[in-house]
Amino acid sequence: MKNIADHLFDIFENSVNAAADEVIIRIAFSDNIFYCSISDNGIGIAGDEVLDPFVTSRTTRKVGLGLPLLKKAAEDTGGYLRIKRINQDGGTNLEFEMNMSHIDAKPFGDLPQTFTDIYFAWPEIDLKIYIINDCKKDKVLDFYEIREDERKGLSNSIKNRRKILSIMQEEMKKLNIE
Amino acid sequence: MKNLEELKIMRERVKKDLQLRAGKHRVKIVVGMGSCGIAAGARETMNEFLNLIEKSNKTDIIVTASGCFGFCAQEPMIHIYVEEKKPVTYRNVDTEAAQEIFNNHILNGKIVEKYLFSKGKE
Incomplete structure (x- = not known):
C-alpha cells in the first residue's frame, strides 16, 4: 500500500465482503488532519479481533492485513483508527484520522481515481460520498443516482467514469488535497 | 394463439429473454482486488483495461x-x-501485460502464454 487511496480502496472491499449494499464515506481535511469515516450496512463485526492480522474470515489465506496496515499507517502519524458495530442488526463504522504534516504520513495518492475504481469494481454497491467542511456536510456523489441515469439510458459507463472523476477532482481541490 | 391470457x-x-440478452456480455474480466492485489498494483491494471475498452469502442x-x-x-x-x-x-498482470492480453486474448481469442496461470478452472 503506497498511499491512502490504495488503503481506502482496500478497506472498502471489507464492506463488500460483509454483504453491504450501501456505503457512506465522509471525508474532511483541515489543519493538515485528514479524517475519513466509512459506514456500511453489512453484517457487522463481532469485536476488535479484526485488527489482529492473524484473524480473518477468509479461507483463501490465513492472514488479514488490510485493517492492521491502515491502523499502523494512521498511528504512525499520531492519528487513530477505530472500528465499531453500528447496532445489533449489523453495520460497521470505521473512522481514522491522520496527521498529513507528519514525516511518516503516506501521500494521498489519486483519491478521485479510487472512487471511479469503486464504481466499476462493485456495481452492486451504492456509495454516497460526503465532504465535511466548516461543520457543514455536503453530499457530493451518490452512485445510486449515477447508475439510475445509466439504467435509463441517459448516460453510459464511460461518461459516468469521467463525471465521477471530475466531481471528485473538484472537491479534492476545494479541500486542498493533492 | 388461443386467448388473451396466453x-x-x-x-x-419474451420480455424476460430480452432482458437477459441485454444484460449479457461477451467478455467478463475479473480483477483480483484483495489487499495483496491492490498492493501489487491491481488498480492500475483495472484502469488500463477500462482505458483499452474505451479506446476500442x-x-x-x-x-x-x-x-x-x-x-x-x-x-x-x-x-x-x-x-x-x-x-x-493470468498472473502478474501489470499494465503492459494488460495491453498484450487485451489485444491478443480478448480481441483475437489467442491466449498469452507468457502470463498464463491456469486454464479451465473456476
Whole structure:
C-alpha cells in the first residue's frame, strides 16, 4: 500500500465482503488532519479481533492485513483508527484520522481515481460520498443516482467514469488535497 | 394463439429473454482486488483495461473485481470469461501485460502464454 487511496480502496472491499449494499464515506481535511469515516450496512463485526492480522474470515489465506496496515499507517502519524458495530442488526463504522504534516504520513495518492475504481469494481454497491467542511456536510456523489441515469439510458459507463472523476477532482481541490 | 391470457404469458416470457440478452456480455474480466492485489498494483491494471475498452469502442466487455484469489505472490491476477469458453487465469498482470492480453486474448481469442496461470478452472 503506497498511499491512502490504495488503503481506502482496500478497506472498502471489507464492506463488500460483509454483504453491504450501501456505503457512506465522509471525508474532511483541515489543519493538515485528514479524517475519513466509512459506514456500511453489512453484517457487522463481532469485536476488535479484526485488527489482529492473524484473524480473518477468509479461507483463501490465513492472514488479514488490510485493517492492521491502515491502523499502523494512521498511528504512525499520531492519528487513530477505530472500528465499531453500528447496532445489533449489523453495520460497521470505521473512522481514522491522520496527521498529513507528519514525516511518516503516506501521500494521498489519486483519491478521485479510487472512487471511479469503486464504481466499476462493485456495481452492486451504492456509495454516497460526503465532504465535511466548516461543520457543514455536503453530499457530493451518490452512485445510486449515477447508475439510475445509466439504467435509463441517459448516460453510459464511460461518461459516468469521467463525471465521477471530475466531481471528485473538484472537491479534492476545494479541500486542498493533492 | 388461443386467448388473451396466453398472449400475456408469452409477452412476459419474451420480455424476460430480452432482458437477459441485454444484460449479457461477451467478455467478463475479473480483477483480483484483495489487499495483496491492490498492493501489487491491481488498480492500475483495472484502469488500463477500462482505458483499452474505451479506446476500442467495444460495448460487450465488462470489468469487475473480486477478492483475493489465494496466490498473493502472483498478484495482480485476473480471470477472463469469454462467452461459451472455459475461464482463463493470468498472473502478474501489470499494465503492459494488460495491453498484450487485451489485444491478443480478448480481441483475437489467442491466449498469452507468457502470463498464463491456469486454464479451465473456476
